[in-house]
Amino acid sequence: MPIDYAKLKSMQFEPLRHTYTRRDTMLYALGLGVGADDPTDASDLKYVYEKALVALPMQAVTLATAPMLLADPAFGINYKMLLHAEQTLTVHKPLPTEGTVQGEFSIDEIYDKGKAKGAILYMTRKLFDSATGDLLATMGNVAFLRGDGGFGGKSEGAPKPRAVPADRSADHSITIKSPRNQALIYRLSGDYNPLHSDPEIAAIAGFNRPILHGLCHYGMAGRALIKTLCGDDPSRLLQLDTRFTSPVYPGETLRVDVWNIGGGDASFRVVASERNVIVQDFGRCEYRN
Structure with a gap:
């Protein structure tokens, strides 16, 4: 059964609140391998040691999110065929090392590449500091729905990412x-x-x-x-x-x-x-x- 484009586009999501601690901030950095080569390196210690802790801005992708959100049967998406295709992050303010944040979700667009080619879903998540109301980060998640093409939607108009330079070696x-x-x-x-x-x-x-x-x-x-x-x-x-x-x-x-x-x-x-x-x-x- 094809996905219901109109239903997906009009879907209203409840904001998600997430309280995280300094321990979570350190654990995120450890999960990236920070400190694995040299646990005494000061440039790494600031992300994994509470003495002068700093949060990595990429940690925002783990906060106030729902990893299995699109698996809800209400979406009609074949979740087993879904791939995370692209990720964007815009940083508005430095991420606190601990606190409570709120994530607000929206589906921006779905492009139909054809029954045999799947569909591309664009979703935005905004992350707010619950204490101040400040917008901390805006994230874009692009999902490749391999099993959901052919629903009759538009196929053109998706954003085109910028290719790396092909005429010279990396700097x-x-x-x-x-x-x-x-x-x-x-x-x-x-x-x-x-x-x-x-x-x-x-x-x-x-x-x-x-x-x-x-x-x-x-x-x-x-x-x-x-x-x-x-x-x-x-x-x-x-x-x-x-x-x-x-x-x-x-x-x-x-x-x-x-x-x-x-x-x-x-x-x-x-x-x-x-x-x-x-x-x-x-x-x-x-x-x-």
Whole structure:
């Protein structure tokens, strides 16, 4: 049965409140592998040690969210065929290291690529500080609905991400090692999909072992970009957008290739080094100079 476009577009979501602690902030950073190489490195300790704790802005993707939201039968979506295709993050204010936040959701648009090609769903989540009412972050989640094409919707008009420069080599390349137990740590920040922890579930999905969460290696790339472009000052990050193009396995080495575009604007791509496979593409990072 095809999805009901009108029903999805008009769906009203209840805001979600989420109280998190400094422990959650440190656990998120540990889930990105922060401190794994050198637990005495001051540039890492500030994210995992309460003495002078700072929150990474990418942590916003884990707060006041509902990972299984689109699995609700009311949507009519074939959730088992859904893939997280793209993630965007606009930072409006630095994320507090603890507090209560509220997430507000909306479905922006759904594009029909055809019965055999699936559909593309665009969703926005705004994150507010419950104590002040301040807008902290705006996030975009693009879902590829592989089993839901052919519902009769429009096929054109979807936003086009910016490709990385093809005419020159990257200006920076940063190597990141993913710990083998990384998915088991990252899942404790709220995404308990067994695809990332259960070998039997991973095998059913066609993988030889559990894969790393897309938002985990997204956060890893963001951490590398903050260190390289922002002088390791997370408050300078303004925008972080990417497209997920291939799965990552815990334990792999990732290479973040960065092209300076100018004026606090950069493009990036993430490659699984051992397999020479692009796992994130069309990356865009904007930051305060």
